[in-house]
Amino acid sequence: KQEVTQIPAALSVPEGENLVLNCSFTDSAIYNLQWFRQDPGKGLTSLLLIQSSQREQTSGRLNASLDKSSGRSTLYIAASQPGDSATYLCAVLTGANSKLTFGKGITLSVRP
Amino acid sequence: DGGITQSPKYLFRKEGQNVTLSCEQNLNHDAMYWYRQDPGQGLRLIYYSQIVNDFQKGDIAEGYSVSREKKESFPLTVTSAQKNPTAFYLCASKEGLFRSGELFFGEGSRLTVL
Numbered sequence: 001k002q003e004v005t006q007i008p009a010a011l012s013v014p015e016g017e018n019l020v021l022n023c024s025f026t027d028s029a030i031y032n033l034q035w036f037r038q039d040p041g042k043g044l045t046s047l048l049l050i051q052s053s054q055r056e057q058t059s060g061r062l063n064a065s066l067d068k069s070s071g072r073s074t075l076y077i078a079a080s081q082p083g084d085s086a087t088y089l090c091a092v093l094t095g096a097n098s099k100l101t102f103g104k105g106i107t108l109s110v111r112p
Numbered sequence: 113d114g115g116i117t118q119s120p121k122y123l124f125r126k127e128g129q130n131v132t133l134s135c136e137q138n139l140n141h142d143a144m145y146w147y148r149q150d151p152g153q154g155l156r157l158i159y160y161s162q163i164v165n166d167f168q169k170g171d172i173a174e175g176y177s178v179s180r181e182k183k184e185s186f187p188l189t190v191t192s193a194q195k196n197p198t199a200f201y202l203c204a205s206k207e208g209l210f211r212s213g214e215l216f217f218g219e220g221s222r223l224t225v226l
Contacts, residue, residue, distance in 0.1 A: 031212040043118075043202055043217040051186075051212060091215070098210050100145075104154040 001026045002094045006095050006103035013080055016066050021075040023090035028068045031093040035064050035075050038087045038105065047088075048075070080110045114139045116218035118203050120158045123223045125190075125197070133188045133221045135203035141216075143209040144186040148172060149182060149200040149220075158201075161186055162209035 003026045013019050023033070032051045036044040048057045048064040050073070054070040063076040077084055089105040116137045125131045139143065146158040157170030161180040175194025180186055186205075190197045201221045207213040 034215060036217075041200075041220070041222070043116075043219040044204075046214050046216060049214045093212055098155070098212075102155040102213065104152070 002030075002092060002101040004021055004089060004090060004092055004101050004103040006088075006106050008106065009104065010107045010109070012111060015082060017080050017110075019077050019080055019108075021077070021088050021108070023073040023075070023103055025071045025073075025092050025094075025101070027092075027094055028071050029094060030068060031098065033064075033073050033090060033092050035062075035073075036089045036091065038089060044089065053062070059064060075092040080108075082110045082112050084108060085110050116205055116216055118201075118218035118221050121219065121221060123221060125223060125225050128192045130189055130191050130225065133190070133203075133223070135186045135188065135202055135218060136184055137186075137203075137205045137216075137218075138184060138215060140183070140201055141205035141207055142183070143182070143206050143211075145204040145215075146170075146176075146178065146186070146188045147202045147204065149202055155202065157224055158188065158211070199223060199225055214224055 005024045034049045035047040038044045050057050050066045061078040066073045087105040087107045091100050091102045119134045143162050145160045147155040149155050156172050158176050161167040167178050167180050171224040177189045203218045204215050206215045
């Protein structure tokens with residue numbers, strides 16, 4: 001059974017800092033990994049999708065990497081801003097039934 | 113713009129009542145999903161559908177029912193049999209169940225049982 005872990009559950013950083021959010025998974029036989037952002041009381045917004053054959057994806061100040069063999073992905077946020085404050089979730093697509101497994105998320109607070 | 117529309121955004125229900133949450137997508141996606149989100153528990157899959165007139169139970173289907181009569185629509189009914197229905201409900205879709213495409217979400221519906 002696939003398990004996805006995101007540690008720590010919460011993180012507070014000063015504005016301008018570069019930061020890394022971690023996502024680990026137990027079954028390396030994934031099809032893809034997706035990072036999402038969720039603002040309070042809102043749905044999830046897709047940030048980046050990494051296919052199993054890819055090592056990283058970039059969008060603006062965001063860069064996501066994937067290391068299947070070690071069961072890890074990182075989301076790098078450059079020059080963080082207060083507007084980046086949100087919960088960040090990762091999800092992996094695994095198995096013959098294409099099951100999506102979500103982490104519980106990391107709540108990020110960027111202090112002005 | 114293409115996307116997923118969930119309604120209502122907020123819903124209040126008395127105990128013993130069934131309620132139906134709407135989910136409509138215009139992304140031409142085959143696969144649609146319903147998730148429940150509770151504080152500290154992450155997202156849990158209720159039901160999913162990979163094609164019209166077909167749907168499968170997820171991890172926590174008890175007390176819920178769905179239909180998929182049209183490709184665009186995947187309504188969720190929360191029945192009186194659901195013991196603890198107060199939660200945030202999220203609908204999602206992607207191109208196909210077995211395709212490794214991007215998953216898109218609606219804005220969610222918050223159900224509160226009074």
